[in-house]
Amino acid sequence: MNINPKVINKEISLIRQISIKSREYKDVINLTVGEPDLPIPCEIVEETTLYMKNNRMGYPMLGGSLEIREEIVNFYNTKYGSSYKIDEVIVTAGATEAISTTLRAILNEGDEVLIPLPFYPGYLPNIDLNGGVSVFIDTTTDELQLTVETLKKHLTPKTKALILNYPNNPSGMILSKKNLDEIMNFLRDKDIYIISDEIYSEIVFDDDFISVGKYDFLKEKIILINGFSKSHSMTGWRLGYILTSKKLKDQLIKVHQYTITAPSIVSEYGGYIALSKCSDMSSYTKEYKKRCEYVYNRLNSMGIVTLRPKGSFYIFGSLGNFNLTSSLDFALDLLENKHVAVVPGIAFGVEGYFRISCTKPVEILKTALDKIEDYMEKYRSN
Amino acid sequence: MNINPKVINKEISLIRQISIKSREYKDVINLTVGEPDLPIPCEIVEETTLYMKNNRMGYPMLGGSLEIREEIVNFYNTKYGSSYKIDEVIVTAGATEAISTTLRAILNEGDEVLIPLPFYPGYLPNIDLNGGVSVFIDTTTDELQLTVETLKKHLTPKTKALILNYPNNPSGMILSKKNLDEIMNFLRDKDIYIISDEIYSEIVFDDDFISVGKYDFLKEKIILINGFSKSHSMTGWRLGYILTSKKLKDQLIKVHQYTITAPSIVSEYGGYIALSKCSDMSSYTKEYKKRCEYVYNRLNSMGIVTLRPKGSFYIFGSLGNFNLTSSLDFALDLLENKHVAVVPGIAFGVEGYFRISCTKPVEILKTALDKIEDYMEKYRSN
Known part of the structure; x- marks a missing residue:
């Protein structure tokens, strides 16, 4: 069998x-x-336990409550210069589910996914399981910077997506403004999704991190992933989110719904408090x-x-x-x-x-x- | 794109x-x-909020904490006569994730999945997304009982799995002992997985529900799914579980891990209280x-x-x-x-x-x- x-x-x-x-x-x-x-940090546990005692905790709203989606969008747009609206968010069961849902939704058999090295190993099984092919881009000779030149060398007609993960796990590197600008401009007329896993965005030492969400002209191609595990030490709560165009969200949310229905409403409330009261x-x-x-x-x-x-x-x-x-x-x-x-x-x-x-x-x-x-x-x- | x-x-x-x-x-x-x-019911919310205040809430153990897996196994074996061990459990983000994970793990393109009518519509997209084919078995002329005769008529060499969902959504029916015995005996020498969605098992009016888990001679083929949403009104907590053979669990848990890492540790604790203190x-x-x-x-x-x-x-x-x-x-x-x-x-x-x-x-x-x-x-x- x-x-x-x-x-x-x-x-x-x-x-x-x-x-x-x-x-x-x-x-x-x-x-x-x-x-x-x-x-x-701060009042997350206290406020969430209060919420639990005073509320019914039924099925969460598909895609996330209006309150948390509003907080997510305000936070990202204000801090990172993006322009997302509340119907361009999916609240997920951690960044892991966001990655899994994204790759399941976009990949077809044989599609190639570009991944700069070194890379977070969680992407690979989700690419493999969906019939995708991982194409690695070595950045160790460029001080762990992905450049548009090395990117170009790995493009093929089968390239479906590029995964960016900055600040990077395992290296802590971020892309320079110059490199990121060049890459984003190069991708402007390409049919390639940009999956930006920004889970470490809140842990940046010199305020020089630029979110891919800032490149508004690429919005239709960008799938931005973030969450609460690293920023607010909420690993066990399994809460993350996807920011993307309304059009893509409408597709991704189907996979999300059929896979898990929704993340825990308790965690969702904790995330709401994290952003509304503990964002610094x-x-x-x-x-x-x-x-x-x-x-x-x-x-x-x-x-x-x-x-x-x-x-x-x-x-x-x-x-x-x-x-x-x-x-x-x-x-x-x-x-x-x-x-x-x-x-x-x-x-x-x-x-x-x-x-x-x-x-x-x-x-x-x-x-x-x-x-x-x-x-x-x-x-x-x- | x-x-x-x-x-x-x-x-x-x-x-x-x-x-x-x-x-x-x-x-x-x-x-x-x-x-x-x-x-x-009972102390679930109170005990869980206490737990939250006094614990770190880091990443849950892969597959679920020992404590909750022990409770699940004891509960099922005692109440339903199954013989599961604690390494034959995966604690999931609701029964939905259990269904999704199961179908992703077992289905190959073109595999047929038998579903008695009427059926819970959540199965279909998870079959479709994995390239499976849903084969419906009408039971409306048999007083909503699946019989071994009608089952036989729908078998083909491509039949990969049979989904049972009793007590049934939408009808509230359960299979008679005679029908279930005959079906299970018939499946003894078939290479067909039996996915038993028993999410309504705790809401049975005359104590005549038989879990598929009781048919020990089919253990290698059975994937049993249950959860806390219906029994303990914990829909928003997104907590369920899979019981299956160790061999199958070792495969299913990979899909589970790459899709969501784990369910919320808060929900997991709530589930532990539900079974250890509020099982009646x-x-x-x-x-x-x-x-x-x-x-x-x-x-x-x-x-x-x-x-x-x-x-x-x-x-x-x-x-x-x-x-x-x-x-x-x-x-x-x-x-x-x-x-x-x-x-x-x-x-x-x-x-x-x-x-x-x-x-x-x-x-x-x-x-x-x-x-x-x-x-x-x-x-x-x-």
């Missing part, structure tokens, strides 16, 4: 493999998890910046090259200065010898790197980095 | 069409909605039974034939005694003239019927039925 063969082929992710192995050690410092350690998350950004800069300085001082982080809470260190061929071997060996868990670069599509999540206080990061420094000694002689 | 053509073809459901039109009238009695009016919902069943029997008696007395309801909170009335060819025309005309909204049978795949949701107190159902009786007068002469 066969099932869909595309499902069978999916394997357990490398991140999870490392995470499972790390449980073998009691004193492990786990720097693999992309989950904020800072608490859910600058104190959290400041904390993540402090940690990321600390890790950045420590890594560079021990010869592990990294680019200065621009946002998110990740640092992507290059092992280029060391005689190390497999990032997975490195991560496993580091874990075994020093009980520090990091994610190998190959999990994000590139060899010779590893990712550290700065989702621990500086004191813990310091201990971990002392251990990493100690570990790197044995490669020092090379 | 094309999208997946299977998405474009989806239309707004008839139930929603009626529901939207019903908003035109201020004094409408809306009997279309499959949403419990009874409040969330007999007072609600009693209330639904009272309403359904009232409606059943009233309809029959005005010549609208219905079968005695066995479970759920729906009544499916036959217009066979009246000169009415279109159930949609009937529903629209009734709505326009009497401001009573019901769902036409054609929404569930059969002409000449309509569905009433008994999710209103008897007083309101009485007013609605008085109006329906009044309306039927004009057909009385025929």
